[in-house]
Amino acid sequence: MRTALVSLLSGTLFGAGLALGGMTNPLRVRGFLDIFGDWDPTLAFVMGGAVIVMAIAWRIAGRIARPLVESEFHLPSKADLTPRLIGGAALFGIGWGVAGLCPGPGIAALVIEPASAAIFVLAMLAGMAVIRLFERRPS
Amino acid sequence: MTLPGFPEAAPLAGLVGGVLIGLAAAVMLLALGRIAGVSGLAAKAVGLGGSGITRSGAWMFVLGLPLGALIVALLSGGIEASFADPLVLAIAGLLVGIGTRLGSGCTSGHGVCGVSRLSARSLVATATFMVAGIATVAVMNALGLEVLR
Numbered sequence: 063m064r065t066a067l068v069s070l071l072s073g074t075l076f077g078a079g080l081a082l083g084g085m086t087n088p089l090r091v092r093g094f095l096d097i098f099g100d101w102d103p104t105l106a107f108v109m110g111g112a113v114i115v116m117a118i119a120w121r122i123a124g125r126i127a128r129p130l131v132e133s134e135f136h137l138p139s140k141a142d143l144t145p146r147l148i149g150g151a152a153l154f155g156i157g158w159g160v161a162g163l164c165p166g167p168g169i170a171a172l173v174i175e176p177a178s179a180a181i182f183v184l185a186m187l188a189g190m191a192v193i194r195l196f197e198r199r200p201s
Numbered sequence: 202m203t204l205p206g207f208p209e210a211a212p213l214a215g216l217v218g219g220v221l222i223g224l225a226a227a228v229m230l231l232a233l234g235r236i237a238g239v240s241g242l243a244a245k246a247v248g249l250g251g252s253g254i255t256r257s258g259a260w261m262f263v264l265g266l267p268l269g270a271l272i273v274a275l276l277s278g279g280i281e282a283s284f285a286d287p288l289v290l291a292i293a294g295l296l297v298g299i300g301t302r303l304g305s306g307c308t309s310g311h312g313v314c315g316v317s318r319l320s321a322r323s324l325v326a327t328a329t330f331m332v333a334g335i336a337t338v339a340v341m342n343a344l345g346l347e348v349l350r
Binding site: 069081085097128135141143160179194 | 210228229230233235240247249253258260261264265266269272274291292294295299301302305308315317318320322325330331333337339348
């Protein structure tokens with residue numbers, strides 16, 4: 063119950079930040095990626111603000127034995143730079159550039175332009191399902 | 202507030218929005234001990250893998266995203282947005298879905314949470330998707346492909 067409430071709080075803050083920072087507008091996101099054209103640096107401020115706050119949070123996390131609600135930290139521990147990581151990030155980046163949407167803004171935009179956002183989100187879930195199918199196949 | 206030379210930019214709104222996103226990720230980290238990675242949480246919510254959080258927790262986070270955007274829209278009197286056509290959105294969505302699962306994350310998990318932790322995987326992933334995104338927009342512009350309505 064507490065986990066669900068904290069998750070809702072985190073998601074709501076996240077969605078509000080995306081909307082306030084202009085990230086739910088693909089025009090702004092593509093404007094940021096358009097460094098050779100009419101560059102819009104807004105996304106750099108969004109990233110900067112988020113990374114500074116999180117850098118402080120990581121320092122705090124290093125000093126507490128366990129999180130406030132759950133009994134232990136569950137953090138990624140992989141360190142290997144694989145072709146899968148780089149290839150996946152490249153495919154994601156191409157999709158991001160094509161429509162100016164990544165997963166968070168796509169989902170948040172369901173209340174801003176429902177039909178368009180729904181097409182993006184459903185296609186994204188279909189893409190995730192494709193990977194899930196391949197991973198389930200015994201090798 | 203505007204930025205000299207960039208009349209379209211909204212640096213203050215961007216910074217405040219970014220701080221909210223950072224706080225959201227900090228709540229996830231310090232209260233639940235987890236990464237606020239949207240692609241992983243969305244996959245978890247619909248049963249397509251993803252992080253180890255409970256499914257109800259993943260759903261609540263995912264539902265919070267439009268809820269937060271709705272609150273901002275109501276308080277600010279609407280949010281401007283231009284989207285691409287359905288076919289373009291579908292192609293982009295597929296690429297984003299496949300890419301984020303293969304690459305274990307997106308702008309939030311790698312770009313915000315991983316970069317701020319100086320994770321080598323996240324730094325490489327973030328540099329990769331930024332370069333890919335920049336190259337994609339540059340190529341599309343060179344070809345005269347205007348996708349946003």
